[in-house]
Amino acid sequence: MTKKVSIIVLNWNGKEFLRKCLDSLQRIKYPSLEIIVVDNNSADGSQQFVKDKYPKVKIIENKKNFGFAKGNNIGFKISTGDYILFLNNDTVVDPEFLKTLISDFEKNPQIGCLQPQLRVMSNKKIMDEMGSFMTITGFLYHFGYRKNWNNKSYRNKREIFSAKGACILIPRKVLDKVGLFDEDFFIFFEETDLCFRIWLAGYKVMYEPN
Secondary structure, eight states, rough: OOEEEEEEEESSSOHHHHHHHHHHHOOOOOOSSSEEEEEOSSSHHHHHHHHHHHHHHEEOOOEEEEEEEHHHHHHHHHHHOOOEEEEEOOOOOOTTTTHHHHHHHHHHHHEEEEOEEEEEEEEEEEEEOOEEEEOTTEEEETTTTBBBOOGGGGSSOOOOBOTTTTEEEEHHHHHHOOOOOOTSSSSSSSSHHHHHHHHHHHHHEEEEEO
């Protein structure tokens, strides 16, 4: 039986990005998914745009900007998937990427969170990053940040301390165990806190280069 994936796209005044993002989601080659747009009280017509152009997409219209953590948590609470994909609105995905990520989870039940390879939209030869690591300063080191994607070291699956919230896939059972994003983080470090809790619960956070 195919496991269902819920894709949660958080939006705040991102109408200019939504078409490319949602169009790419329509092209995903995966048989069971739902798409949820959580709008954080946009003033650019994003809500009506989604309703008019993407009638099959579920939309949540928040009455204020709740930030990244609470906005995504609200989306999770109406989701029905076995896996939850948190996705930024300024992204475009590969049609095959979910098959690859789901396959990793099925092969290794110790994985609690996966980040795929992320590249810069304006120059797809350049990595956005491939996972983050804590440093003694308390700030993160972003491995592969703004480097050429074809470097051999970026083509291997590896454990990472923290995935980037721009695109992360997590099984529902893991979120049920460790909890959702900590809403004290309005924006930034909320995914790091979540990944830390995933590690502490006995799971792994992984980078998938394919």
